[in-house]
Amino acid sequence: MKTELCERFGIEVPIFGFSHAVEVVAAVTNAGGYGVYGATRRLAEEITDEVAQIRAAVGERPFGLDLVIPNKVPEKNDRAELEKLVPEAHRRFIDGLETKYAVPKPSEPGMRTRFIRSEEIQDSQIAAVAESDVNMVALGIGCPPEVVKLMKSKGKTTVALVGQERHAARALEAGVDLLVAQGYDAGGHTGQVGTFSLVPRIVDMAGSVPVLAAGGVATGRHIAAALTLGAQGVWIGTAFLMTEEYRPHLSEGEMDALLNAQATDTVISRAESGKPFRQTRSAWSEEWTLPDAPAPLSHPLHDVLVGDILGAIIEHDIRPLQHYGAGQGIGWFDRLRPVSEVMNTLVREGDLALARSYQFSGETA
Ligand SMILES: Cc1cc2nc3c(=O)[nH]c(=O)nc-3n(C[C@H](O)[C@H](O)[C@H](O)COP(=O)(O)O)c2cc1C
Structure with a gap:
């Protein structure tokens, strides 16, 4: 299941794992994927500490951080x-x-x-992230061009989550390095277009910018399907909730x-x-x-x-x-497992599903 993106971002498998737990993020990265820390509800000083904790756990391997930056928020906290x-x-x-x-x-x-989501808080979060050694910055809601520019100038990979073509056009215009096409099935804030309808449309718009599929990716079969839709990888949240590392949260x-x-x-x-x-x-x-x-x-x-x-x-x-x-993928997860086991299962099943699809098409893997 290795894609071009693995080479480019220094990962072994094209699985990006979103979580609000530093332990999960570190475990996804250490399993060969790309862990992404959901930090939008964390204060600047907490972000600095938590990024350092993840770095200590993963060494040189890459990981990311996600902020939500809606455009209409009050000025002050x-x-x-x-x-x-x-x-x-x-x-x-x-x-x-x-x-x-x-x-x-x-x-x-x-x-x-x-705290109140406000310009004051967002500015301090952005400054803390820019100064941190996190490798990638993902923008969950909103994609301000000045934030993309700042993070790129600090050598960080920039990512935008998009739920429809309009969002993707804005993110591409802002110059992001990677798009996450997040469909209706997804947990947390989500849009109206289903993952199957969304991903190929975003892939077609994105040109040379790689796209990750998100929303309902819960098994290796979903990963194989995502790659077939033209995505270069997947972005997953729900699968990492039912893990031993997330349990304390x-x-x-x-x-x-x-x-x-x-x-x-x-x-x-x-x-x-x-x-x-x-x-x-x-x-x-x-x-x-x-x-x-x-x-x-x-x-x-x-x-x-x-x-x-x-x-x-x-x-x-x-x-x-x-x-x-x-x-909607939550039904696949009915017991607690270590993150490494979730990752291994996704990879094993994904490779099998891809091999099977080659068989169907008469090609060899
Ligand atoms: C509990 C929960 C909280 C989330 N919070 C955020 C967030 O703060 N920022 C963000 O960009 N995405 C957030 N997401 C969405 C994930 O980044 C991801 O796109 C989504 O989980 C993918 O679909 P899936 O849930 O089917 O795996 C959240 C998802 C869940 C399940």
């Missing part, structure tokens, strides 16, 4: 200012959920309220939600962040669809509304409301 904009009906709705499900207050702000309730989920148990909801986000279905996603529920707010105002209750749901193990971001 000022929660009090945003609180003033939250409508009363939305506050009452959250109060109602706290009462209905007996959710105590959290002991500290949640992941979405520990999940509550019991979140793990149960993931372990028991099939594709049909995931749902795209704006209740998490204000933007469409695929997650396991729970009372959290369902409550927001009821006739009396308000529409989710815009991002990042929605973070301010829900950040603390989401933190409290995890802290106090409120089972009906516990959920986790996951893609």
Whole structure:
């Protein structure tokens, strides 16, 4: 399954593994893939520390870091200012959920309220990443040309995640080195176009810029299919959730939600962040669809509304409301395995699937 991209980026297999856990990122890279650290919810000083931890674990091998940089965010990291904009009906709705499900207050702000996604925070994150020795910078939402330029000037590979052709055109214009065509199946923030429909379209637009397929890549057969669609590799998130290295980052309730989920148990909801986000279905996603529920707010105002209750749901193990971001591929993962085993299985199955497709076409591998 080695592609040209492996040579170019110094990896053994064209599997990029996205994770919010430094341990998973290091393990993907050490297994011959390209680990990518989801750092958008980390402060600049945390990013500096965590990049150093990953570097210590992987040596010279390459790894990346992912930031989300939407274009319309407040200037300052000022929660009090945003609180003033939250409508009363939305506050009452959250109060109602706290009462209905007996959710105590959290002991500290949640992941979405520990800071406000703002220009102030984004600028400090970008500066920390630029000064770090991370090899690659991926932009999950938004692809500001000045950030691409800065990271390239620091010798970093630049990557943009795109969910439709319009996003890809902007990213190519900004000069990224690699595109990730992320389809509807994907966990976390996701778009409306299915992976099979999206990937070949993006490949056709991208010219000499290589494309990775993302969204629903869960087995080696998916990898073989992605390569056949014209992608030079894959970008995977969901498969690395059910790993021993990720386990310390999940509550019991979140793990149960993931372990028991099939594709049909995931749902795209704006209740998490204000933007469409695929997650396991729970009372959290369902409550927001009821006739009396308000529409989710815009991002990042929605973070301010829900950040603390989401933190409290995890802290106090409120089972009906516990959920986790996951893609439609989650059904393939029903037990915890080390990252190295997930990687080895993907590679073994992928090679087999490719050999089989050569057989079908009468060629030899
Ligand atoms: C729990 C979770 C959180 C995610 N958070 C981010 C993120 O912060 N930034 C980003 O660019 N992508 C994020 N993603 C999307 C991944 O980068 C990746 O595109 C996606 O997981 C691929 O599809 P898959 O889930 O089917 O493997 C997240 C995915 C999951 C499952």
